Amino acid sequence: MIYARFAAAVDELKNYGGVPSPQESQLIWDDIWHREAHNSTAIEGNTLVLRKVRTLLDENRPVGGKDLKDYMEVLGYAEAARWVYSQARVVNGTAPGSTPLGKLVSVAEIRNVHQLTMQRVWAVAPHPHASPDEQSDAFRRHDIRPFSGGMVPPPWVDVSPQLATWVDTANSNGSAIIAGKLEPSEIPIALAEMHSLFERIHPFIDGNGRTGRLVLNLILVRLGFPPAIIFKSSRNRYLTALDRADKGDLGPLAELLARSVIDNLNRLIVPNIAGPARLVLLKSLATPELSYQALRQAASRGRLDVSYSSDGTVRSSKLAVDAFLDSKYSR
Incomplete structure (x- = not known):
């Protein structure tokens, strides 16, 4: 059962002092950075392959003759992801950022993540329907049409109060997780519920998927977990899982997130705790x-x-x- 495996990974993580910082395991964090920037933007239609993403991020050199928009999407996402990773909790109960224990995220930080993610691409390819009040750190001032699965985002006037409530809930869940009031096997469901609700609020005119995945990873790294990566190959499964979550079934999304966290735990933790003969x-x-x-x-x-x-x-x-x-x- 995936939740039991997640709980076992959490116990192993506690036993060995948590996730190593990006400074301690830079190559592994860089690999996750490349893969997340590629896959999260590819889910939204970006056409750069992973090899070209690595060249772009490592050498600041665009290759392949793609549309400028594609390069700017990756660069913006990568900049936001770097900031998210910098918040990784490396000492039990503390984070290097200014967020107090249990306060995993704020509305201002969500807006900052969206700005970092979208400002580069909107500089070369502005959203065609964005008003002057809907820049890369501002909430939408348009209502959103119902999604294909039937979910209807709230009216734009309700975005700010609903997101404030979402932040309170996320921080409450964070306090419960850190205090051990939530069983490790229950954490994937809590993460799925937070991610699903963020996407239902749909606070921005565009970039909600990318911002939502980055905000989820901000929560994860501040809890002491590695980030989750939804791979491009899992796009249909991910979208189906979000649709089912909208209808009250959080299981598929929770399983997808749990597997991703476990995979990156194995990248970051197992090499540090493995016996000398372990591959x-x-x-x-x-x-x-x-x-x-x-x-x-x-x-x-x-x-x-x-x-x-x-x-x-x-x-x-x-x-x-x-x-x-x-x-x-x-x-």
């Missing part, structure tokens, strides 16, 4: 003294014992890396 992602074994590129080169030359999975993922172990270093320095 982990090769990238997670990189250090400031031994780069990922050096590990890949050693593997390609047969000097580092690695395992290749069917999807091309490369894994190795601390034991294998130690053996490589011993052979390297004994020569």
Whole structure:
């Protein structure tokens, strides 16, 4: 059962001091950053493939002759995601940002996330129906047509009070989670309910999906979890899960979020707690003294014992890396 696996992951996380900070595991956080910026924008129709997203973000160099709008969407999302990741809780009960314990999010922060996400793309491709009062940090002043599944967002005049209530609920849930009043197995349902309700409020004229996923990740990292990534390949499943959540069934969305968090826990935590012989992602074994590129080169030359999975993922172990270093320095 996925909720039991999530609860077990939470217990493991507590036992080992929480998620390492972006400074402690920069390569893994960068990999999550690339994947989130690619997949979250791709869900909304962005055409850049992951390889081009990496080049754009790492080298600030657009490749591929795509529409400028596509590049600006990724850059804006990536900037917002960097800020979100900077809020990761790295010490039990505290966060590096100014948000107090249990206060996971504010209305001002939601508006800031939306501004970071949308201001670049709207500078080159403004929303065709946005009024001067509907800029990248302002709530919509239009009513939204019913969605295909039948959900009707609230009238625009109700957005501000409903979002304020949503923030109060999110912070209340955060306090309950941090205080241990919510069972770990119940957390995915709470996360799904928060995300679903945010999307139903639909506070902005555009960019609600991207902003909603980033705000969800802001909540996750301030709780001490890694961010969740909804992959482009799961787009239809994700949209169906949101539709079912609108109708009162939170299970599919909660399962999707739980699996994503567990996957990124394995990226961030398992390499730090694995026994010396346990296979982990090769990238997670990189250090400031031994780069990922050096590990890949050693593997390609047969000097580092690695395992290749069917999807091309490369894994190795601390034991294998130690053996490589011993052979390297004994020569």
